Amino acid sequence: MDCVTQLLIESAHSWWETIRERRSGEALRWRDFHEEFEERYYSWKHRREKEQEFLDLRQGDLTVLEYERRFQVLAAFASTYLPTECHRVERFRDGLRQELRMILIAMQFQSVQELVWVAQGMERVIRDTPKLVVEQGQATGAKRRDFEFLTGRPPLPKKRKSGQSS
Numbered sequence: 001m002d003c004v005t006q007l008l009i010e011s012a013h014s015w016w017e018t019i020r021e022r023r024s025g026e027a028l029r030w031r032d033f034h035e036e037f038e039e040r041y042y043s044w045k046h047r048r049e050k051e052q053e054f055l056d057l058r059q060g061d062l063t064v065l066e067y068e069r070r071f072q073v074l075a076a077f078a079s080t081y082l083p084t085e086c087h088r089v090e091r092f093r094d095g096l097r098q099e100l101r102m103i104l105i106a107m108q109f110q111s112v113q114e115l116v117w118v119a120q121g122m123e124r125v126i127r128d129t130p131k132l133v134v135e136q137g138q139a140t141g142a143k144r145r146d147f148e149f150l151t152g153r154p155p156l157p158k159k160r161k162s163g164q165s166s
Helices: 002-006 010-022 030-041 044-056 064-075 085-095 098-104 112-128 139-151
Strands: none
Touching: 010 030, 044 064, 064 085, 064 112, 085 098, 085 112, 098 112
């Protein structure tokens, strides 16, 4: 805590000195500093706004890493919703994009960090996997191209009704 308070400047440092004088004789811990700091510099309204922002948080267009950073910042305002690491994991997973969430829902994670590592790997695979586009009306041609893409060889020529190849 001494290291952190050395970083306070001007009015914040004066404020902390006042708190220390008021609580003289008490052993001040990080939790005490954190509570006093939030009470002083974050209004009730601001904390409620951040809590709601946390509840509304979804990955959307963010990368997994960007989403995780935002999640961690806002989680500080929503501790009542995250009493355990298990709750944090569930809440983080539920905010992921559907393509990731559908796969990750069946897996068990001990921590958010473990979930982030797996989700980042999946995100890379999804990003790097070529998309096979099948336009309506071209389904047959697309199927033939897909066969060639997947097997590395062209499909056999189609046989005509009379038994001849096309």
